[in-house]
Amino acid sequence: MTTSYTTPSGKDTMPWWKYKMVWLVIGGPLVVVVASFVTLGLAIRYPDPVLESVVVATPDAAHQPAMQARNHAATGGVK
Template structure:
C-alpha cells in the first residue's frame, strides 16, 4: 500500500473559542489581567487620605496635657501604626503607675 493511495481523514474545523484546551491556556492569564484591573480601580477610587501634620501635632500637644490613664490612651491612639504594632508584639509589659 503506498502512502498516496491511503484514505485521508477529514477533521471538521471548529471555531477557536469552542476548543476547551484553548480556554485552559488563555483563561488563567485573562482572569489575572481582569483581577489586576479591578485592583487598580479600587486603589485609585479608594485612596487613603493624606494626613494633616499640623492637626496631628495639635492633637498630640492636647493629649500630652492630660494626666494618667487618659493621657496614655490618647497618646496610644495617636501613635503611628508601625509603632503601635511593634509595641503590641513586644514581650515587655509596661508597669502600672
C-alpha cells in the first residue's frame, strides 16, 4: 500500500531547505557563532599586553580636582 502526502490545497510541499525563511532563521545564529570563533582566534593570537600599574603615593596638583570631586561625592558636600 502506497501513501501519498499532499497539502490541503492538493500541491506537493517543498523540502525544508528550499524555504528562504528557514535560511534567515538559521543564518542569523550561525553568523554569530562563526563571528565568536573568529573573535576567539584573534584574542588567542594577539593577546593584550599586561600594563604596569602606576601607584601615586602623593596627590599632586594635576590630581587635585579629581580628589576634591571624589571627596565631595563621598561626604555629601561636607568639608
